[in-house]
Amino acid sequence: MAIYLTKESKVLVQGMTGGEGMKHTRRMLAAGTDVVGGVNPRKAGRSVDFDDRAVPVFGSVQEGIEATGADVSVVFVPPAFARAAVMEAADAGVALAVVITEGIPVHDSVAFTAYAGDRGTRIIGPNCPGLITPGQANAGIIPADITKPGRIGLVSKSGTLTYQLMYELREIGFSTCVGIGGDPVVGTTHIDCLAAFEDDPDTELVVLIGEIGGDAEERAAAYVRDHVTKPVVGYIAGFTAPEGRTMGHAGAIVSGSSGTARAKKEALEAAGVQVGGTPTETARLVLDRLGTRRDVTHS
Structure with a gap:
């Protein structure tokens, strides 16, 4: 078994089409994580190729959940947009939101952790490397090969x-x-x-x-x-x-x-x-x- 993250977890990446999001999505996929989509309203309807897998981009977390059954979101968006991104994930019913972003103002973190908690969404982070269940799934930036x-x-x-x-x-x-x-x-x-x-x-x-x-x-x-x-x-x-x-x-x-x-x-x-x-x-x-x-x- 494991805690919080297993091979059955279906992961969305908020900010997947950015530089860090792209790099670590590729690493998560290589670790066996079931990354089912990215979220970017400006690039909705496209897909991103990661080696042998094309990952769709959705316009919202809700859209991604409805299409894929995702239950985990990994957040790579810039600090100014992190609060809105986490609240969007919580509103959509994500069970686990892993907030990698650093430099988020404390008052924003206070707001979104309370907001998510009221809606049953567990937050890992912010300013964290995420979590890994070796051999099953990796949500974040932890090296999977160590x-x-x-x-x-x-x-x-x-x-x-x-x-x-x-x-x-x-x-x-x-x-x-x-x-x-x-x-x-x-x-x-x-x-x-x-x-x-x-x-x-x-x-x-x-x-x-x-x-x-x-x-x-x-x-x-x-x-x-x-x-x-x-x-x-x-x-x-x-x-x-x-x-x-x-x-x-x-x-x-x-x-x-x-x-x-x-x-x-x-x-x-x-x-x-x-x-x-x-x-x-x-x-x-x-x-x-x-x-x-x-x-x-x-x-």
Whole structure:
């Protein structure tokens, strides 16, 4: 099994005819994703050739759903149009909207996540790499060739660290990897993914990657303590970040004693989560918990 995305998922790409949309649609198709259409009102009725497959372009998400039965949308539209694009997907009844776009104003993210939630649409992102269920489907920009199907679930704020842990643990493989994004407001949280992985029979262990800023990891720690029976291994990025400076993601900022990497590490460890000091050490902790003694390749 998997969480949120399977081989049965039918994917629309909002912004498919743009440069990034074209590039990553081709990669999603190569990974086996059932991309059933793109959305661009100005190019409706055309199709785009991707190697041996022609993908139709629809004038709206609703039109695409009616024609194909799509239940997932991947959003590559520019920041100024992201709010409208996500709301359109929610109005059309998409079950999952994966918002890759970065640089979306926070007030827009607040508006569309609330709007989508009221309509039963799950948001992954914004400003995220998306999610992948190896061997089944890939919705977003995560490289599909760095891992294989397996028994680890992964939830991460960081795209780069998602890729690194996927690569370091590639011989064991993953059930699903979810990049939730590092903006101050995201649609799907660590806790949402922890709950889904807990219920997934094919996930044996969960890797949780966090970073400085906010209290999402502390809340996740409390959830693990009270609700998760599977082993969880964590990594927190940003131990050397100076106070008051945003590091990488818009949400990665430490203010006073709040949101520090040390506080997050301590909260997770108090909940029984082993926390690695580096990504490679984190991978080794995973191997230890799974009873695998083979060393991990450094990246």
